[in-house]
Amino acid sequence: MENFSSVQDKAKLVRKWCLVSTTEAGSGHPTSCLSAADMATILFDRYFTYDIENPLNIYNDRFVLSKGHAAPLLYTLFGMAGAYPLEEVKTLRKFGSVFEGHPVPNYKYTEAATGSLGQGLSIGAGLALASKREGLGNKVYVFTGDGELAEGQIWEAANFAAHEKLDNLVAILDINRLGQSQETMFGHNINEYINKFKAFDFEVIAIDGHNYEEINMAFQTVQNSNGKPYAIIAKTFKGHGISFLENKDGWHGKALKKEELEKALKELEPIKDELRFNLKRPKQTELPHQPDKIRSSAMSFEEKKEYATREVFGEVLAKLGNENKEIYALDGDVMNSTFTEDFKKAHAERFVECYIAEQNMVSVAAGLSRMGKIPFVATFAAFLTRAADQVRMARVSEANIKFIGSHVGVSIGEDGPSQMGLEDIALFGTLPGTIILQPCDAVSTEKLVPLITAQKGFAYMRTLRPKTPLVYSNEDSFSIGGSKILRQSDDDLLTIAATGITVFEALKAADELQKEHINVRVVDCYSIQPVDANTLKKCLNETHHKMLITVEDHFVHGGFGDFAAAALSGVSGQVIKLAVKKISSSGTKEELMKDAGIDASAITAKVKSVLKKEVVM
């Protein structure tokens, strides 16, 4: 029988720092750290292969703490691996410290921000997928809690991992029985988890998560790859190692008071403070590629033809993928609608079919981004909403993801409201610094996709279902934060700012109005965020009535109109929003745009009514 006394001593030190740091902070989740401490310690002591100077080395093993509230465990592990002096962990949860309450990318050893539960397995699957497809040979270890296994995303990730044969992915399930408010749904009924992960085609290893022999055996086993992802299902006890915490209700998310801490540390004695992990280094060092320079797809379009921007997007992405090998495309069983199928045809090795599981898709993309990839995530705009929380967390992770939402607005027609993307600008718009674009024609689409590819960070592009005529010529240029004035004269009465499909309605309205000698300016705000504040201000100032009418195929709150209004705050004038204000229905594109009050006739009517009002006033 092997002697585990040295690693057990290290586990004591791990426990000490989880307790000390949370007591210093006055809050946190020490007992959630303690249940996983033994497994994590053996992993770091014997198996984890990592280049501590280069957390981004693509050959590193990966440690994903899905149960993000156990952050002090993560901080202690890497501290004991020499990443920083352990004393620093005492700044836990303090303003300005990298040791936040839940891991964030300021702390460079975390693979992703966690803390919204049930996302870690998908992130791990993204990391493992990149490794697998590129033959890097490293392993990804994901520690999950048991409460979070109730999140459906776990099973999306499980399906995905098994389907992609990610045998370099190891889920370590810390089944400590207790959730926040009470016992979890299955408590210590470990068979519930065993049966489920087996049914989801994982290789399952069930262990006592505090038995060093069994833990070690499990980690030894997972070093072999047999085509299946692994689940180490560990029966553990919350607060294990400290008698008055272990398996006790009422200790979730509570730090020990000073005197309780002293009592706890006594139980751990003797503590060997000098113990450290000596991580194995991977044989190679390679950092992820930097974002690419801007490349053009060098396409051109025929003046008289109509194109759907979603189709153009697909073609452009496939072409960009020829030179830029970091681009990945992910889709949720709608590649023939979003046109990522073009990318798949050209670059099957970098196409990821995620099936109808949008949450997993977004978190997989976050994992790919961490490996230096440039993932394009595409589905109907309406169904990106399904992954709103994963989008939010990927933003906190500072992931470099490009989202493509097709089938936006009521203009999709007959399918009805469930398929209409009408909240997507709000979804992405609230997240700080997210680029939001909506080109209205083929040319602007072709020019804009390369720009978001080259710029690191979050970007979202709306693409249109119907075909639209060309507004631009192949020589026109576009920029993030730009816009185009499409109609103007020396005596414009007001300005209409449109985006996407409503550009054509605005142009129609302008033409109609001109017949009645009413001149209006029309701006195509293809960049919604950042919006072209300078141009909008200029338009406001140069028009008689200092009035801007925004028109968009999106719900009225949180859309383009609010970005335009915010850009004009501080300028005297008036912003009137035309947008969708009720739940739409089935019908033709024309009927539904009219019904929503965002078509040419609605714009014309609004212009006339506001002008009348102005004159009367």
Place this chain on the structure above:
Amino acid sequence: MENFSSVQDKAKLVRKWCLVSTTEAGSGHPTSCLSAADMATILFDRYFTYDIENPLNIYNDRFVLSKGHAAPLLYTLFGMAGAYPLEEVKTLRKFGSVFEGHPVPNYKYTEAATGSLGQGLSIGAGLALASKREGLGNKVYVFTGDGELAEGQIWEAANFAAHEKLDNLVAILDINRLGQSQETMFGHNINEYINKFKAFDFEVIAIDGHNYEEINMAFQTVQNSNGKPYAIIAKTFKGHGISFLENKDGWHGKALKKEELEKALKELEPIKDELRFNLKRPKQTELPHQPDKIRSSAMSFEEKKEYATREVFGEVLAKLGNENKEIYALDGDVMNSTFTEDFKKAHAERFVECYIAEQNMVSVAAGLSRMGKIPFVATFAAFLTRAADQVRMARVSEANIKFIGSHVGVSIGEDGPSQMGLEDIALFGTLPGTIILQPCDAVSTEKLVPLITAQKGFAYMRTLRPKTPLVYSNEDSFSIGGSKILRQSDDDLLTIAATGITVFEALKAADELQKEHINVRVVDCYSIQPVDANTLKKCLNETHHKMLITVEDHFVHGGFGDFAAAALSGVSGQVIKLAVKKISSSGTKEELMKDAGIDASAITAKVKSVLKKEVVM
């Protein structure tokens, strides 16, 4: 051996109308109807018990079409059950028709809007739960596709149904192999589904979904209840019954052309157009209760004490539950944070622990709402985002749900950005007609909860983590769409509109400014949507600089500020938004509010800077 020829004839008629209606529409998903047609026909012919005059009769069996794109099947079934002339189904997908592309509540026989996949089992679980808890004895049949089984929500629902022992719930899985863009992950590997549903503790019946003997047996079996939910796992063929459609790629979401339709109908001959279903009627008739009148919880608060609005909410809800028996409370393992635990203590029979599975929680609430319940769905505001798509679809369903999001904003402090609700106003605000409230103290909370309880529809209330002092006295009154002016004078220079925690910052700022003889008006906009436009306009007009500064603990786009700005569109003046503009971190409430630029000092500084600018100008 039984003779199924009559029911087979009915199935032919069902097929005919699915094909005819989609061809008339020129779009739709006929082949997805055909795979489920045999099972649905037997169900309606022999088992489905339903009061066709009263779709809301609480004793009705329920038919939930989770695969909403098979809407023509639903429309044909109820048409053949006598709900309306079948000919009407020819208006499918036409503007103004109740027969939309995917089911919506305008069509009164649908239990919920579907079309965003993977939600039907949760909705069915909500219906089944109400029935089970109240002993109504009816059954809930949920038809799902196979593509949608990739959605994690399915497994959240499965866990929930098994845990709640919903043996009145029958999932019928139409495993027709083909998704939209290609074969599903598991194709016709039926064992994958059998193993999974067994592992999730369902009673599984695997059948050939086109074999009438087997289908009938399955429905006979599920009439008995044995403590477990049922899954009828049916191997089917997309397009079954028409040779050139059956099991063929490239037919998803495509209507037949006129000549193809003729060919198809020939294959179905002879078609007996006169056949109809004669549904069994339930023995009793009872419609859901109407929304309750406004009741007070009759609590009062001590002037010098501080209260957390989340705690007050919990107490009020528990008290309202004494008289109002329709109130249900649902929580996601945070009842000790949201304080729905008070409701659980008082009314365990109407408390629903959903564990950490927010998507299922929201759709279960939609099901409860359909049964006339008033579900309160509570979790951290940040985690309501996890269910953004379910919230969206519940709104399309016109469900009567009250959402409570606790732990809003950076003011939660040390836990960090993953736990901060900073997009929630945008999430609910985009959805037309959603009431959004944010009381800042105990009194206003106590007065507002009864108002949303009594008003049918969507409402969202933000509750605060920290305790706050009383701003109001127990006699003050509040209204949806109201606000309170907390500071004013005859020479106010501008107005500060705050909501929730920032009310206290605005008051502090006003006091500071007054010391320097700068008078500002302060308004508590506890009603964010509808916002009190009249009061804000009045404030703008009555202050020297016609300027409104909004302050909120929410991201800057899509928040309260945008509602305020929209309310003032058409009034000359200026709106300046103070809100969170970057990802926050861990820290104390005070540090983080200062860092975000939404504390008293930020307000004071902003007021001074805009006044200086105005004077210079």
